[in-house]
Amino acid sequence: MTPDSPQQPEASLEALEITEAECRRCGTLIAGLDGRYACPVCGWVNHWSEGHGALPAGSDDPDASNRLS
Numbered sequence: 001m002t003p004d005s006p007q008q009p010e011a012s013l014e015a016l017e018i019t020e021a022e023c024r025r026c027g028t029l030i031a032g033l034d035g036r037y038a039c040p041v042c043g044w045v046n047h048w049s050e051g052h053g054a055l056p057a058g059s060d061d062p063d064a065s066n067r068l069s
């Protein structure tokens with residue numbers, strides 16, 4: 001290990017697509033992931049279908065059986 005070696009948390013963050021947009025309700029500049037946004041100021045969120053990637057189905061959630069029981 002050298003002091004110049006890259007740190008793993010930063011490397012993994014670069015793999016995520018972080019985008020910015022204005023909140024459509026209050027205009028605050030907010031950051032999102034893969035086209036999905038949530039405004040911390042007014043609580044606005046964009047529609048799930050505006051995300052860049054497909055959402056996992058409910059059956060893909062390992063906790064689904066716990067929630068439905």
Ligand SMILES: [Zn+2]
Pocket residue numbers: 023024025026027028039040041042043044
């Ligand atoms: Zn807002």
